[in-house]
Amino acid sequence: MLRYIAEQIVWQEVPGEVSLAYTFSGCQLGCKGCHSADSWDARQGQPLSAEHFARRLQDYQGLISCVLFLGGEWQEPELMPLLSLSKAAGLKCCLYTGLELSDVSGALRRELTFIKTGRWLPERGGLQSLTTNQKFIDLRTGQCLNSLFQQPN
Ligand code: SF4
Helix, strand or coil: CCEEEEEEEECCCCCCCCEEEEEECCCCCCCCCCCCHHHCCCCCCEECCHHHHHHHHHHCCCCCCEEEEECCHHHHHHHHHHHHHHHHCCCEEEEECCCCHHHCCHHHHHHCCEEEECCCCCCCCCCCCCCCCCEEEECCCCEECHHHHCCCC
16 A cells, blocks of 8 residues: 655645645655655555545545645556546646656556656756756646746746
């Protein structure tokens, strides 16, 4: 079962959306300078049951517009039911992954509204950086929305 180390409401990670966000433990990509290296151990955190998740969606009904999963793609069979529950609740779905879009299965992509792809490379920076390798994509249109994270000079 997927285990989470953080359950938060966030405003900035998905532009224009209020998101219920889960940070899962167990990322295996090992990016140098990872901001949450303490979450690499898959034994960290609490199991996220479908029952708990459904209860949270009920608690936040009308208050959130999106669900954000940071990681979890390495347990796609576990992630898919959570995405189905989110969609059934009328919510958009976003995944933050260190993988590239071509590494993410078509089945998973079809369940998502947005995806952030690309490893953390300190010298390139995150979505706010003009030199970033990462991409934030609206999967409904294929449009890269990085400019929404970047402040004009
Ligand atoms: S993908 Fe994200 S969580 Fe995983 S190692 Fe890289 S920066 Fe850390």
